[in-house]
Amino acid sequence: MNFWLSGVLLTLVIALICFYPLLRRTTRTSQLKRDTLNKAFYLDRLREIERDAQQGLVDDPEQVKIELQKNLLEDIPPESAVNFEDKFYGKLWFVSGFLSLLIIAGAIYFKIGAWQAQDMLAKTYEKLPYFYERVKDEDNNPLTDQELQQFATALRIKLQNEPNDAKSWWLLGQIGMSLNNGNLAFDAYGKAAKLEPENTEYKLSYARILMMSDDTNEKMRGEELLKEVIRRDHSNMQALSLLAFYYFSREDYKMAAVTWTMMLKLMPEDDTRRELIEKSIRSARDAIAEQTEEKK
Template sequence: MTLFWISTVALVVVACLMLAIPLRSKKANIDAQLRDDLNKALYKDRLSELAIEDDEGLVENQQDLVSDLKQSLLDDIPKQEKQAQSHVSPMAVFIPSAILIVGLSYGMYVTFGATDKVKNWQEVSANLPELSKKLMAGSAEPMTEDEMQDLTLALRTRLHYQPDDSTGWLLLGRIALANRDVTTATDAMENAYRLEPSNTDVQLGFAQALMMSPDEMDQNRARGLLTGLIKEDYVDLRVFSLLAFDAFEREDFAGAARYWGIMQRLIGPDDSRYEMLTRSIESAEARLGETSKKMGQISDNAVAVSITVSPEMAANPTSFLIVSAHTADGAPMPVAAARYPVGTFPRTVVLDDKDSMMEGRKLSDLDGLMIRARIDSDGNVSTREGDWYGESQPGKLGDTIEVNINQQY
């Protein structure tokens, strides 16, 4: 605040100096002097002319003409004196003008400068350590909405001046996650991850933010981060929770139940969350049963594909599962195809007419078909190097066809 007032005083002083310089160096008004010099020159020239005219006998009363000429020369003297008397001192102009500059400058700042908001911003910024401790402590009394807004403002201010503070970015990202502000959360967590890519808390926060994104690539990146965290010596329960909810959203109910089961084993039956996890597992298993039942009632215009994988295959969590239906002779061009997140195995998917790829030719038009399944590791269907794949025996619509992914290109 002191720096601000010093700066404003300096600016006002500069403005006053800019006013004083032209007043101090103002040129003297020499119009009167120039007029006097001109009149004297004209007077002398006229006297010379009168002398010549008198010698030539052209002038009868030379003295009268000289008297008139002198009188005309003296006519300007009262005006000059009057002008001298009306001269204004530079200080008489400078002092009121300087007062006006100071009054207008600070008056307009008080009126339009939002001094109350600036003061509140400075108080909030100074209160950042206390607000941060309250948030991180997780006290019984939760922070109010106003306190969260103050903390966000203080963090943004600090990060503006200290952009390499990974802890600040992590804290800002967590606040944004609590407020469901996906854009701010993702940007803040990405900055924290850029500064500390090996920090497990940062990785988890970044994965959580990416998981909220509607973009499929962001979600795949989040799964990759979470899968990497599973391999650590200590795994935060939130990692399994995120993986479980993600699997449930993708209708991978077997995977969701498995992750929730791991959480149960980690916390033990005495934990208050144990029963909640039990209900979640039951819900996933019920949905899995419904899906299996639907698979057993496949329409005559669709085909169920039961997919298993070789024990040697290790799929990257960012990979995709591509399932395609071909004519029974194994023609390379698929009649229908679908792409899914890699998920967990074994799993079952269903292809029908909505997955048809060629106009005028539907999956339901086939008398017989075979299924190919491939784990696409790089997201580019035109490249196959390193991908795992498998294909089925010929089958018919309405059947459940089994495919084992056990070969690698």
């Protein structure tokens, strides 16, 4: 309701600016032309009377002049009549222009206006419960990229009204990762971790995206978050794994090997990941050996 009222008022202002001055100018110009013509006719006729009087063609020139003035006054309409006519046609033209402008603006809005996008957003938001159910069966029935985009849009709308919903921010970050949208994931994970700084899952997700950054300070921030998690839970395999790969990427092979060895001790003997960890430890030790040879 407020939108339509604002639209009508804006159209009215535009109509006032566009039409009203033009109409006033037209009326005044028309009246000015009429007065000029009457004056020119009167002076011309007056010269003719004086010329005829000199030639003896007019018996009573003064009486002719009086009749001429009388005719001129009769040709001038009463001021009230002129004003009424001007105002009537001015209002008529103004209302016509205003209605035309309103109809054209309304037609353009309905054709290409934002209401279509708003309607689409509303329908997308209504599908949010459906997306929540689909996520539960993500392994067997994964969401398509288009569905993920719609899911992200629905979550954004939800977060506009509920900006302190940390879980929704984290879920939006997960969608960003699935869509390879690093900026979306970075911002969403960061807000989730800020809202619930003690949530280990949110902290690990934020640390992971920080350590993927090219910025050294962000990498260091990610490392610190991982260490915070490990200090609280020294057996957190996800934090240890991320930290080990981080050490390996910056060529701190000794710390990488120590971290992987710690992980190996925490794993049960039948864990399928042991082989990969053992291979990673050997790679780190080989890299240490190469560094030692280069120093000699």
